[in-house]
Amino acid sequence: MKYKRYLQRILDVALMTQTEHTFGKGSFIKISNITYIRSKKSYLVNVTLYFDDIENGMELYPDGLELIIKAGWDVIGDKTPIIIQSSVDVIPQ
Secondary structure (H helix, E strand, C coil): CHHHHHHHHHHHHCCHHHHHHHHCCCCEEEEEEEEEECCCCEEEEEEEEEECCHHHHHHHCCHHHHHHHHHHHHHHCCCCCEEEEEEEEECCC
């Protein structure tokens, strides 16, 4: 789906520094799926936040993650509302 690819690209390029400032060095966001929900007339965005320092990274979760995702969605989303379903994971070392 084009929205998934575009949003992931925006997160990887334009918003990567904001993600690292918010959740710590090496943190990144991966978009799993974007699905349109007809009954709600909005998109469901499944995302996973990866970071290596769980103690410091969880302070701004989920609000910081939502702000970053919505900033990226404003660029491509055509003003269509989104519902964010998020999860966190630790970067494997």
